Amino acid sequence: xxxxxDAGNNQGGTMRSIRRIWPIFLxxxxxxxxxxxxxxxxxxxxxxAPAYFVEDGAHDLVEDDSIILAVVEQTDRLFTGxxxxxxxxxxxxxxxxxxxxxxxxxxxxAESNGYGFGTxxxxxxxxxxxxxxxxxxxxxxxxxxRIKA
Numbered sequence: 001x002x003x004x005x006d007a008g009n010n011q012g013g014t015m016r017s018i019r020r021i022w023p024i025f026l027x028x029x030x031x032x033x034x035x036x037x038x039x040x041x042x043x044x045x046x047x048x049a050p051a052y053f054v055e056d057g058a059h060d061l062v063e064d065d066s067i068i069l070a071v072v073e074q075t076d077r078l079f080t081g082x083x084x085x086x087x088x089x090x091x092x093x094x095x096x097x098x099x100x101x102x103x104x105x106x107x108x109x110a111e112s113n114g115y116g117f118g119t120x121x122x123x124x125x126x127x128x129x130x131x132x133x134x135x136x137x138x139x140x141x142x143x144x145x146r147i148k149a
Contacts, residue, residue, distance in 0.1 A: 036104050037104070039120050041074055041100075042073070042079070044068065044147040045071070045145065046145060046147055047143045048065065048067070048143055049065045049085065049142045052139050060136075068083070069082075070083075077101075078100075079100070080096065082096070096110060105120050107126065109130075113133075114133070116129065116130045128142045
């Protein structure tokens with residue numbers, strides 16, 4: 001007995017197989033995107049912090065300030081630590097809390113007087129714009145680099 005192969009039927013079977021596989025491929029692709037590695041920020045970071053200080057209509061540009069940020073604990077996308085900087089000739093240390101956005105590139109920091117909004121550039125570098133209201137009002141751009149042991 002001879003069997004006749006219908007090319008049209010075979011194509012239909014192939015299309016049905018592709019339609020079944022496509023959703024599985026899409027799920028794998030989306031899962032891979034969603035499970036991107038959360039950056040590890042734990043450690044010590046140092047950087048420069050050029051800033052404007054504004055009070056009573058007068059402004060002062062400070063370009064040579066240095067800053068040290070120590071991330072002491074991180075749980076998933078939340079982290080905490082201390083930031084140390086000079087103000088009026090005195091060393092100031094403040095605690096902060098931070099969060100990494102779902103894109104794993106954007107970060108936010110809150111401390112007692114202001115907020116930082118940043119971008120993770122690489123495993124060892126991030127930039128943050130810092131804003132503080134009050135007297136003086138402060139706007140700074142902090143560029144941080146990881147201190148390697």
